[in-house]
Amino acid sequence: MAVLAALELRGLTRRYGERLALADVTLSVAAGQTLAVLGPNGAGKTTLLRLLATLLRPHGGEVSVLGHALPDEGWAVRGRIGLLGHEPLLYRELSARENLAVYAALHGLDGEARAEELLAAVAMERRADEPLRTLSRGMVQRVAVCRALLHDPELLLLDEPRANLDPAASELVEPLIGRASGRTRVIVSHDPAGVLAEADLVLGLVRGRVQVLAGAAELDPAALVELYR
Amino acid sequence: MYGKRLRPLALTTFAALTLTLVLAFFWAPNDANQGFLQKIFYLHVPLAIVTLCGFVYAGLAAIAHLRTRDSRWDMRSYVAIHLSLVFGVAVLVSGSIWAKGSWGVWWDWSEPTLVSFLLVMLLYATYQPLRFAIEDPERQARYASVFAITAGAFVPINFVIVRLSTAYLHPRVLGDISANLPGRFQVVFYLSLVSMALLWITLWRYEMTSKHASAQLRALKRLLAGDEDEALPRRSAVPTLSVGAGGAGSSGVGAAR
């Protein structure tokens, strides 16, 4: 079987009012590979992630996610994407189990067994019946990992996924969202050193424009320094 | 695009308005009951009709905006509501003067047209605050269009319901105009309606031209500045037009030449 691109962007453009939030982004990520997106604040990293998640529409260019063109075929890729961002996308008044039950229904899954399996994997099964507002941020983030993986997505979109996690929790989620998970991943990060180790491809954005696009192996470290100047 | 033929249009409007005024004051007979005061009718009623048509047009433009996602339709809708709000204030003031003159009160709750008009104005008064309260320009445009469609449908329905609720106390100038008014009244009334519509259209096109020009100017400035060190645009209730400076944009600059 030929390696098909999981992500294919050609001239992707998105405006924010009259300003360009993303200008002419062209790249391709093969299935199972990891793309690291780096850049200073306001570079368009989160915009790119939300576009790939079908939450924003592209204003120009072509976007193909898992073989489907966005935005027209958004319905076909929703449910195959897992988004894990700054917001946990969970209801604070509901417990972890209740939140996951809502998401299972939204995805048309009978997800109870899957939810228990994931909660156990992030060591949250003991506190899974408490309302999330009583849990620490790190614990909520672990539940959010379960939420993003509940429907076993092929593509993971991660926005600083380990931001609120202590080292122990980071280790817990590693098999789920790390390289070993075998999923195609897009990781937005502010920590170039950390993310380079797990990336195949590195995209450096500055003011919505592609400044660096290279394989992680052949990347010139000086280019990264330049990125944050 | 909107600047074309603006001058002849403006001149026609000016001529029509002048003719309307001359005829209204010197040619149309004085009303038997209301006398000279009735002249305000030639201002008030056509103005009200044009205002409401403007609101309905804004709703239709908003439908086109949601269907095409073309920001120019949002601008059309925005300018239409903006203008109709200004016209609407004139309607309320002239209506109030007329009410004071003929019924002795500044405001009359048993006049359904006036009451419905007030409701419509109260609703549309929230359009600009709504826009201003949404920072993301694209979402602002979309939400504003949803508002304009809902409010546009509200305009006619509201008139029917409020009229149902009120006894018919006052002469219905709108409904059965041909039955009530002698020939000369009718001629001046329709002429006035045409001139007010022309005035609305002229002002609408004028504002569209100006909004387009400033969007192009900003696009050119951006091009010259090389898009570097650009500050975030100020928060605003005005639609953002996606105009390219070099004609490369989808809604090209060349259109206005």
Next chain:
Amino acid sequence: MSSTTRTMAAPRTRVVLAALLRKELRVELRSFEAVPAMSLFSVTTFVLFHFALQRNALSGDLASGVLWVTLLFAAMLGINRLFVADAEQGGFDGFLLSPADRSVLLYSKALTLLAYLLVLEVVAVPAFALLLLGSALWPALPGLLVVLALGDLGIVVIGTLVGALAVRTSVRDLLGPMISLPLLVPVLLCAARATSPVLGAVGAGALPLRWLVTLALYDLVFGLITFAVFDFLLED
């Protein structure tokens, strides 16, 4: 393509709707952000009317006006809260990321608001009868229930639309009532006119059919509009 072949059947509407309603019920039962405030507000407002009007008992036009204005303002509190948890805690995005049909969100929110209103009226109507109504409630009740049902429907379709419109603005608590109250004037007008003969001083009169039909048509038209434009409030 992924090697696993997965059946990507869209989730069933009824299952999603049930899950969303269960979620709404749980959130409200744990946070008590809407319904208790609405009910308490209505009772307080009746007390205010008693002092403001300096009347111990109302009937006819005045009774129906006081009842409907109070219900409308109490409903505003619910409309303002309706989408807040979803906007602030990311429920909107979570919903949009799923393959579920977008209109299910509208149905769930409309049913939630309807439930808010029903609980409100279970408190407000007896309180009104006790505190302000000059005539007996029982003979008026069947007619009143019909008007309440149609009035609630109008509040639900407009409240759901405006609630979604206002929630992601910087001044949602102001914009919600400012936009929805003018849109609800015809509902108030029809409902108040239909209610006043029912609450007559000399016993319950007949329901004026004309106002009920007008109200039902208004509900229908704005129900269709809300259905048609709601999706545009969700996408970004």
